[in-house]
Amino acid sequence: MATILDSAKALEQTIRESAEFAHLKQQYDNVYADEATKKLFDDFRNLQFTLQTKQMQREEITQEEIIQAQEHVVAVQQNEKISALLEAEQQMSNVIQQINQIVMKPLEELYND
């Protein structure tokens, strides 16, 4: 067990020291350094979270909420700092997905044999 967790910690350290992580952190700092941009981003995230929670619980999403969400998406896309952060998040999410695929390979092979 020690060995697997040591190896996972080595991966964690590699992520911390990666260009992708530094880039994501930089975009995040850029958004949070500006009060108006920070508020826009936080509102966007909160609305996303509310809508996702409703969707998971199969609650009704009102027409007003849909319009509100669309307006937020437009505002967010027009903000270069937030667009850059969302793009960096997407890149990191792709990296995490690739990590998961690699790490789960031994188990997948076991069950597909």
Added chain:
Amino acid sequence: MATILDSAKALEQTIRESAEFAHLKQQYDNVYADEATKKLFDDFRNLQFTLQTKQMQREEITQEEIIQAQEHVVAVQQNEKISALLEAEQQMSNVIQQINQIVMKPLEELYND
């Protein structure tokens, strides 16, 4: 990017060579070496899959299916080879969960700062 994926592949290799993985593979081979045990296990997994799919799609699960599932759980628990496999799977699942927690730490810290 190369470095993160290299590090993920090193973790994959550590998992392949781990005692936990060897143990899981052994329990899996034990179950599949015996035709009756294999059938019991496959039926159990197929029923689990059917019920989980129904649950996710919020389809009705019949009383008959619940009784069938309970009977399968009893039969499976009484089979030592299958119990040993389920226990090995649970252990591996705990390891995977710990790996995920370690690997996601840098991102969690970024968002909780």
